[in-house]
Ligand SMILES: Nc1nc2c(ncn2[C@@H]2O[C@H](COP(=O)(O)OP(=O)(O)OP(=O)(O)O)[C@@H](O)[C@H]2O)c(=O)[nH]1
Ligand SMILES: [Mg+2]
């Protein structure tokens with residue numbers, strides 16, 4: 380047993396620190412953004428639940444863009460390189476960012492990836508965040524726009540259950556609409572839920588299977 | 604779980620603070636957590652406890668102040684508390700970015716940060732303190 384000796388009150392001190400815990404990441408995100416702006420590159424942060432279709436969507440978007448502009452993809456896969464392999468089939472530069480311990484990408488990791496990438500001639504970088512709807516909102520990466528991908532297979536209450544993810548987004552994609560009828564999920568109700576949280580946000584329904592909405596997403600991203 | 608990243612940042616900062624001073628024991632660490640930062644208190648406490656377990660500050664208490672959200676509307680000049688979504692399926696009503704007055708889109712102006720406010724500790728050497736900084740619960744029972 381360790382004997383505890385109580386301190387007399389005059390030995391107790393309170394010190395104000397006022398130290399932000401989000402600021403360090405926010406500062407690195409600003410540095411990333413400055414580097415991207417300098418090269419005329421728009422980075423798009425793609426977030427969403429596991430399996431919502433982030434990789435498939437990025438692959439489709441890249442397919443429609445790569446002949447017009449320079450595109451690269453950063454892939455934040457927690458452990459494997461499956462997603463990176465899939466996107467690499469589009470023969471655009473892919474950087475895999477492994478987050479062994481953390482569950483989300485942060486600005487430091489993205490900054491490292493940026494420094495490893497040949498930035499000349501690039502116009503757009505997609506950053507696939509880790510499939511996790513709860514985390515990444517507090518950790519900006521330096522992207523110009525954040526896209527949240529929800530899919531109808533996550534059920535009708537996805538937005539109501541995870542509302543905060545949408546507050547920091549600039550674009551919401553409702554994916555897998557080819558399955559909406561089979562799932563009995565209303566795309567317009569999901570869209571209404573999003574607008575209830577954030578009235579001015581653009582919501583685009585897509586199907587990576589039929590290709591519906593893909594061109595619209597690309598136009599929206601090129602306009603940000 | 605971003606609470607883990609945040610708890611780690613808290614602990615790293617406090618350990619650094621302790622290393623730079625003659626500190627015998629950290630009694631409490633006080634955080635200011637913004638309503639719009641979406642940091643979950645329970646999870647944050649759990650992570651803090653888990654991480655401090657093996658450190659010099661294992662017995663310190665974590666005190667959490669909630670900073671309420673304030674939003675501003677550029678359409679109608681409203682400024683104040685956000686509109687809440689009462690019957691969303693979250694544990695508590697959800698703050699939204701819809702103007703309570705005109706329904707337009709609002710900007711958050713307060714309640715987005717998550718910060719270490721202050722630290723209370725025992726020292727055997729005099730330490731310079733900021734006057735009037737003692738806002739800890741007087742009896743952490
Ligand atoms: N029917 C249908 N299936 C889709 C659609 N989009 C993606 N999928 C399928 O959904 C599954 C998951 O897609 P991914 O693109 O790997 O999802 P992800 O969000 O990248 O997943 P993680 O990276 O593991 O979080 C795959 O089997 C895709 O083929 C769609 O629009 N319609
Ligand atoms: Mg993926």
Ligand SMILES: [Zn+2]
Nearest residue numbers: 676679702705
């Ligand atoms: Zn208004």
